[in-house]
Amino acid sequence: MKNSKKLLAFLAVFMLSGTNMLMAQTATGDAAAKPGVNWLSVSFYILLFVVVAVVIAIIGRILRVYELSQQIRGKKGIQWNNIMGICCLIFLVAGMSAAYWDFTNQGSMSLPEAASKHGVRIDEMFLVTTIITMIVFVLTQILLFTFLFRYKHSEKRRAYFYPHNNTIEKVWTIIPAIVLTILVIFGFFTWQDVENSADVKGQPASINVDITGHQFAWEIRYAGPDGILGKKDFRLTAGANKLGIDFKDKNSMDDLQADTLVLPVNKTIRLNIFAQDVIHSVYMPHFRVQQNAVPGLPTFFKFTPTITTDEMRRKVDDPKFEYLLYCNKICGSSHYNMQRVVRVVTQDEYNQWVARLKPYLTPALRTELKLASADQNKSITQNKLALNN
Numbered sequence: 114m115k116n117s118k119k120l121l122a123f124l125a126v127f128m129l130s131g132t133n134m135l136m137a138q139t140a141t142g143d144a145a146a147k148p149g150v151n152w153l154s155v156s157f158y159i160l161l162f163v164v165v166a167v168v169i170a171i172i173g174r175i176l177r178v179y180e181l182s183q184q185i186r187g188k189k190g191i192q193w194n195n196i197m198g199i200c201c202l203i204f205l206v207a208g209m210s211a212a213y214w215d216f217t218n219q220g221s222m223s224l225p226e227a228a229s230k231h232g233v234r235i236d237e238m239f240l241v242t243t244i245i246t247m248i249v250f251v252l253t254q255i256l257l258f259t260f261l262f263r264y265k266h267s268e269k270r271r272a273y274f275y276p277h278n279n280t281i282e283k284v285w286t287i288i289p290a291i292v293l294t295i296l297v298i299f300g301f302f303t304w305q306d307v308e309n310s311a312d313v314k315g316q317p318a319s320i321n322v323d324i325t326g327h328q329f330a331w332e333i334r335y336a337g338p339d340g341i342l343g344k345k346d347f348r349l350t351a352g353a354n355k356l357g358i359d360f361k362d363k364n365s366m367d368d369l370q371a372d373t374l375v376l377p378v379n380k381t382i383r384l385n386i387f388a389q390d391v392i393h394s395v396y397m398p399h400f401r402v403q404q405n406a407v408p409g410l411p412t413f414f415k416f417t418p419t420i421t422t423d424e425m426r427r428k429v430d431d432p433k434f435e436y437l438l439y440c441n442k443i444c445g446s447s448h449y450n451m452q453r454v455v456r457v458v459t460q461d462e463y464n465q466w467v468a469r470l471k472p473y474l475t476p477a478l479r480t481e482l483k484l485a486s487a488d489q490n491k492s493i494t495q496n497k498l499a500l501n502n
């Protein structure tokens with residue numbers, strides 16, 4: 114009975130790992146565009162697993178035999194409690210060194226310098242949370258493993274039965290509750306500030322930019338000289354009208370399309386975010402901006418870039434540096450292609466760049482929508498006048 118249970122468990126583990134390998138193989142197979150499964154490598158890993166399991170079993174048996182022989186000779190067997198105690202200390206030192214290595218080595222791979230107003234505040238929040246949780250982490254780990262070592266089983270003493278203490282319960286419930294509440298409230302106000310949609314009086318009005326995600330690119334639309342983006346309606350999406358712009362709205366006529374997201378420094382930008390097929394996500398790590406692009410649910414993000422691309426190039430000592438906008442949802446096979454260059458420039462440079470943008474309403478789109486061009490309008494009116502006469 115006992116044996117059959119073991120056998121079943123072993124079979125379950127075997128099948129589980131086998132399936133995992135198979136799935137991993139299929140995925141890599143797809144990526145390399147090679148059909149089929151590499152059975153050779155699947156069987157290699159299964160074999161490796163079996164060998165490791167057998168080696169562990171053999172070591173276990175050898176130790177058991179050693180213990181029994183010691184017992185027969187009337188000696189004490191292996192002092193497992195001491196071994197476990199020392200293992201705890203080793204675990205503490207190894208774990209702490211690994212955590213330290215993680216911070217010093219991988220730390221540089223975390224977020225780059227914040228290049229937006231609210232980004233600096235978000236970083237402060239990250240820092241405060243990290244410091245508080247690190248203090249708790251280090252203290253609790255040291256206490257846990259030192260106690261495990263110090264108070265391991267000993268025949269010289271009996272364990273003290275100490276099931277309950279209300280004071281301790283209160284301390285370790287109330288202190289974390291207060292700390293977490295402060296962190297959450299702090300975060301709540303920061304978030305409210307970031308998401309605040311109202312333009313602040315006295316400050317320059319925000320620049321409105323539409324960004325629409327689809328498989329697999331971002332479309333960018335700027336407001337024309339009127340500063341207002343025209344209405345959109347997904348039902349109008351057809352042919353050259355990729356974004357479904359409603360040209361019955363006069364504000365749409367002068368809207369512009371762009372390949373790059375160019376932003377003037379120290380101006381509030383309102384990024385209106387749309388998606389046409391699946392959920393995408395606008396992610397600009399330098400500006401600490403991340404917002405989902407959800408089909409049927411327009412979202413937006415307001416932020417103020419504070420460092421121009423040129424300044425950042427000097428700071429990071431890389432003349433080719435560019436801010437980037439990524440898609441942060443794995444939205445399909447060419448998800449990695451969803452990238453746009455974001456360039457932060459001075460107001461003058463921005464004005465020059467906007468002046469060069471092409472209108473969204475191209476001649477082709479005009480014909481498609483049977484919209485009369487300005488010249489045609491004139492001739493139609495003249496014709497009408499002629500007819501009336």
Ligand SMILES: [Cu+2]
Binds near residue numbers: 443444
């Ligand atoms: Cu995407």
